[in-house]
Amino acid sequence: MSVKVRFAPSPTGKLHVGNVRTALLNWLFAREQGGEFVLRIDDTDLDRSTHAYEQGIKDDLMWLSMGWDSTFNQSHRFKMYEEAAEKLKKDGLLYPCYETADELDRQRKLQRVQSKPPVYNRAALELTDADMKAYADEGRKPHWRFKLSGQTVTWNDMVRGEQKIDTASLSDPVLIRGDGSFLYTLPSVVDDIEQKITHVIRGEDHVTNSGAQIEVFRALSDHLPKFAHTPLLVGHDGKSLSKRLGSLSMDELKEQGLEPLAICSLLAKIGTSDPIEARTSMEALKDEFAFSKIGRAPARFSEGELLLINGKLLHERPYAQVKEHLENLNVGGGEAFWNLIRGNVSKVSDAAGWSTVLYSPMPGQIDDEDKAFCAAAADSLPDVITSETWGAWTSTLKTEHGRKGKTLFMPLRKALSGRDRGPQMGEFLVLLGAEKAKARLRGQTA
Numbered sequence: 001m002s003v004k005v006r007f008a009p010s011p012t013g014k015l016h017v018g019n020v021r022t023a024l025l026n027w028l029f030a031r032e033q034g035g036e037f038v039l040r041i042d043d044t045d046l047d048r049s050t051h052a053y054e055q056g057i058k059d060d061l062m063w064l065s066m067g068w069d070s071t072f073n074q075s076h077r078f079k080m081y082e083e084a085a086e087k088l089k090k091d092g093l094l095y096p097c098y099e100t101a102d103e104l105d106r107q108r109k110l111q112r113v114q115s116k117p118p119v120y121n122r123a124a125l126e127l128t129d130a131d132m133k134a135y136a137d138e139g140r141k142p143h144w145r146f147k148l149s150g151q152t153v154t155w156n157d158m159v160r161g162e163q164k165i166d167t168a169s170l171s172d173p174v175l176i177r178g179d180g181s182f183l184y185t186l187p188s189v190v191d192d193i194e195q196k197i198t199h200v201i202r203g204e205d206h207v208t209n210s211g212a213q214i215e216v217f218r219a220l221s222d223h224l225p226k227f228a229h230t231p232l233l234v235g236h237d238g239k240s241l242s243k244r245l246g247s248l249s250m251d252e253l254k255e256q257g258l259e260p261l262a263i264c265s266l267l268a269k270i271g272t273s274d275p276i277e278a279r280t281s282m283e284a285l286k287d288e289f290a291f292s293k294i295g296r297a298p299a300r301f302s303e304g305e306l307l308l309i310n311g312k313l314l315h316e317r318p319y320a321q322v323k324e325h326l327e328n329l330n331v332g333g334g335e336a337f338w339n340l341i342r343g344n345v346s347k348v349s350d351a352a353g354w355s356t357v358l359y360s361p362m363p364g365q366i367d368d369e370d371k372a373f374c375a376a377a378a379d380s381l382p383d384v385i386t387s388e389t390w391g392a393w394t395s396t397l398k399t400e401h402g403r404k405g406k407t408l409f410m411p412l413r414k415a416l417s418g419r420d421r422g423p424q425m426g427e428f429l430v431l432l433g434a435e436k437a438k439a440r441l442r443g444q445t446a
């Protein structure tokens with residue numbers, strides 16, 4: 001059977017690094033297997049879902065190069081969910097409950113005091129028709145719970161190995177609220193069945209849900225996908241992801257100048273046995289993907305590492321691919337400029353700083369003890385500068401002033417660029433030009 005997976009975000013917010021990772025793992029697996037990647041929009045919560053969030057999610061996935069083979073909205077499929085609910089009711093597996101939120105809360109408190117687990121007591125199963133009529137006459141609307149078997153559900157998780165969930169330790173899940181709206185569980189299972197989803201890949205916060213969901217699957221059909229629950233993201237220190245990092249949206253990352261491939265490279269590699277390295281295509285990430293590489297330990301997400309990978313990608317990037325971005329930043333200088341500085345940026349926007357260094361009037365940085373040396377260097381710099389100039393000029397300075405290594409090169413670099421590290425100086429000097437170079441070496445603003 002060919003692979004079919006789904007990424008199922010709720011359009012009640014923006015995509016953040018955590019759910020982008022889930023999307024990516026689904027996408028990589030689908031592509032690696034030559035299968036299908038379905039984008040399911042979980043918008044049954046009509047109050048909180050918006051078209052703007054849905055569009056934002058789609059734009060983000062496209063920006064990240066994670067195209068989908070098909071997409072649909074759960075809000076268009078209520079009829080199917082109602083039919084499934086009817087079947088469960090008929091089979092005695094979906095039962096009405098009339099407790100209010102307050103009553104349930106009180107029950108849980110009582111259970112806590114008695115050191116009992118906070119599991120729903122199934123009092124509603126004892127209600128007689130007369131009890132229910134009395135509630136209905138009071139105007140109470142029932143919510144509906146799925147009757148778990150009380151058995152242990154087992155499955156072989158593709159990441160976690162054999163899993164056992166004792167459904168006797170769980171509350172019967174509410175599938176339909178008092179206002180008739182569906183919670184996530186039933187629509188999700190109905191769609192996974194109807195779409196013949198072969199693998200459900202999601203975060204390990206869903207492991208317990210899967211125990212209950214597998215029973216709903218079995219109650220409705222013979223179809224049961226395989227499950228893969230991946231460890232959650234944590235910060236680089238191994239502690240849970242800070243609120244800020246956890247909610248980092250793609251907009252923010254884009255705004256900060258992060259490349260989609262840097263984000264995908266990092267999210268594809270953390271928590272796996274592969275080294276964390278930049279990859280220059282989604283194709284490469286796909287070829288290297290395997291569930292067997294995903295470990296049980298949480299995946300460490302660090303912004304520092306993201307920046308490092310971003311830089312690595314830019315160091316190789318041809319000018320044609322950044323031309324437009326540089327133009328938007330108002331950074332001129334063309335290809336020669338980009339090739340000179342690309343090894344020294346971690347974001348494209350860092351180019352602006354180097355552009356200022358080269359093309360805006362700026363004083364050099366000269367320490368007192370290097371003043372005479374720099375002035376003499378200005379005098380011996382030829383008026384026409386080529387790629388060979390730097391080598392010839394510095395070797396003359398070396399013999400004439402008895403300086404070498406750092407004491408020879410650092411004062412020149414600082415005087416010419418105002419910084420103590422940066423691009424290769426030979427080409428830098430060519431782009432800077434003799435006039436500006438001489439002036440800066442003499443301590444002038446140029």
Ligand code: GLU
Pocket residue numbers: 007008009010042184188201202
């Ligand atoms: N909408 C659910 C979520 O975002 C989907 C979970 C699932 O993949 O089944 O948590």
